[in-house]
């Protein structure tokens with residue numbers, strides 16, 4: 001039986017797994033001087049009907065994403081649905097132009113602001129926009145990250161905005177979509193080359209991340 005199967009069958013092991021995962025998150029938060037753990041409820045479904053709840057992307061996966069994307073000094077990183085700003089914090093440790101977080105929930109956006117201020121070793125600036133991602137101006141961005149923030153309808157609206165900004169201002173971009181439940185929407189709306197990678201961090205579960213590029217050199 002796979003590790004995933006064993007965890008599913010055994011409640012005690014699942015509990016232990018969650019404890020280890022969370023304490024790893026807490027330990028990394030402490031090291032970086034931020035607070036990004038915990039899962040929040042769906043509060044903003046009246047504003048965005050297909051919004052998902054807050055949950056932070058695992059630290060180990062963020063490290064892999066940074067390795068794959070290889071951010072450079074001209075890059076502007078967007079976290080679309082930034083929550084408490086863990087991904088922003090990890091990209092702000094890289095020598096890039098800027099990080100922008102978009103968050104619909106003002107309470108989460110406030111925590112992201114606090115984390116941006118307290119982050120140890122920050123290199124890039126962090127801007128937090130408290131707004132609906134479907135109405136954000138994406139014209140500055142070169143790297144767009146999403147951890148499954150919403151359903152197909154909002155995702156399509158967001159990708160349309162990115163596509164239009166690209167037509168107005170051609171540039172190299174990369175869209176990173178973790179837990180890509182609506183891969184079909186990504187493919188259809190963006191019209192870019194999409195690579196789906198399965199990342200593993202033994203003994204954790206394999207995680208799927210989709211990368212859409214318009215730069216043929218970045219494989």
Ligand SMILES: C[S@@+](CC[C@H](N)C(=O)[O-])C[C@H]1O[C@@H](n2cnc3c(N)ncnc32)[C@H](O)[C@@H]1O
Pocket residue numbers: 044048050051052053054055056057079080081082083084085086087102103104105108131132133134146147148149150154
């Ligand atoms: C799964 S969490 C990911 C958080 C963060 N990106 C991370 O990886 O640690 C998804 C986030 O998207 C936010 N969200 C959902 N719909 C949104 C929308 N329409 N505009 C902006 N943020 C949204 C939620 O409030 C939540 O914080």
